[in-house]
Amino acid sequence: MRTRIKEVLGVDWFDGAVMNCTWEGPRVRDILLAAGVQEDRVVHDGVSPMHVHFANYGGKTQQDEWYGGSIPFDRAMDPEMEVILAVKMNGLPLPARHGFPVRSVVPGVLGARSVKWLDRISISDKESPCFYQQHDYKVLPPEAVDAATAEKYWVLCPSMLEMPVNSCIAYPTSESTITLPSSGSIEVLGYAVPQGHHGPVIRVQVSGDEGKTWVDAQLEDGGETGSRWTWVLWNASIKMERGKGKKIFAKATDAGGNSQTQERSTWNLRGVGYNGYEAAFDLTVL
Numbered sequence: 048m049r050t051r052i053k054e055v056l057g058v059d060w061f062d063g064a065v066m067n068c069t070w071e072g073p074r075v076r077d078i079l080l081a082a083g084v085q086e087d088r089v090v091h092d093g094v095s096p097m098h099v100h101f102a103n104y105g106g107k108t109q110q111d112e113w114y115g116g117s118i119p120f121d122r123a124m125d126p127e128m129e130v131i132l133a134v135k136m137n138g139l140p141l142p143a144r145h146g147f148p149v150r151s152v153v154p155g156v157l158g159a160r161s162v163k164w165l166d167r168i169s170i171s172d173k174e175s176p177c178f179y180q181q182h183d184y185k186v187l188p189p190e191a192v193d194a195a196t197a198e199k200y201w202v203l204c205p206s207m208l209e210m211p212v213n214s215c216i217a218y219p220t221s222e223s224t225i226t227l228p229s230s231g232s233i234e235v236l237g238y239a240v241p242q243g244h245h246g247p248v249i250r251v252q253v254s255g256d257e258g259k260t261w262v263d264a265q266l267e268d269g270g271e272t273g274s275r276w277t278w279v280l281w282n283a284s285i286k287m288e289r290g291k292g293k294k295i296f297a298k299a300t301d302a303g304g305n306s307q308t309q310e311r312s313t314w315n316l317r318g319v320g321y322n323g324y325e326a327a328f329d330l331t332v333l
């Protein structure tokens with residue numbers, strides 16, 4: 048959002064802020080039931096849902112004395128949502144920096160709720176009080192343009208939960224020079240992720256002429272390896288004209304019918320939830 052629209056109060060994530068690996072561990076649901084939580088006795092007032100909190104008291108974070116996040120109780124208790132306490136990553140014990148000995152993993156949901164070095168789980172009728180739940184990871188309205196104008200919106204805006212459908216062009220990279228093969232077609236590679244629990248991604252389209260025409264990408268292994276929660280890797284062969292300042296766009300559609308529909312997302316102060324067409328910019332095609 049910063050590089051494509053305007054300055055934000057936030058981190059430059061670029062295209063690498065994505066978690067795609069094998070996580071293993073018990074469902075949070077089963078841990079809560081084993082701890083005596085009676086699902087039907089968790090009180091709902093019918094207005095605000097209950098929340099499951101994950102907390103790590105191991106030390107200060109940039110903006111708080113600790114780290115924590117919460118998700119709706121119903122999501123944690125839904126076996127289909129596969130909210131787990133991960134003890135293994137890619138078949139091995141969690142590496143220290145990814146949360147050893149145990150972390151929450153909330154698939155389809157922004158990484159902020161997958162709390163590392165987990166110390167405590169609790170249930171509450173409020174969301175986590177941690178700074179990162181209350182004053183971060185929210186899509187503020189465009190009127191919130193700096194810390195002062197944002198202040199009143201933090202309590203009004205919902206915490207982010209599911210991430211939007213998105214795609215990424217890994218090759219070619221922006222500002223690179225490509226020599227057009229005699230075929231006149233350029234190979235483009237990338238990944239795409241579905242919206243929240245609506246995976247897998249079933250279609251990726253790529254354009255070499257700023258969206259006038261689109262070509263269907265091949266999903267790796269015909270998309271078979273893309274699960275509900277994972278990315279799909281894709282490749283496409285697109286015709287391009289020689290010249291400078293060329294762009295390539297990509298857009299994905301998931302099994303739930305969600306797709307990237309606009310060249311640019313609406314700006315928000317924290318620069319979160321961007322899912323405009325993915326683009327490689329400023330290519331020189333020789």
Ligand SMILES: Nc1nc2c(c(=O)[nH]1)N[C@H]1C(S)=C(S)[C@@H](COP(=O)(O)O)O[C@H]1N2
Pocket residue numbers: 066103108114144145146157158159160161162163164
């Ligand atoms: N204890 C703790 N857990 C945390 C964080 C943190 O700062 N402290 N950061 C969160 C955020 S914002 C993200 S994106 C993910 C990153 O997980 P990773 O380091 O395994 O990639 O961890 C989440 N869990």
Ligand SMILES: [Mo]
Pocket residue numbers: 158159
């Ligand atoms: Mo994050």
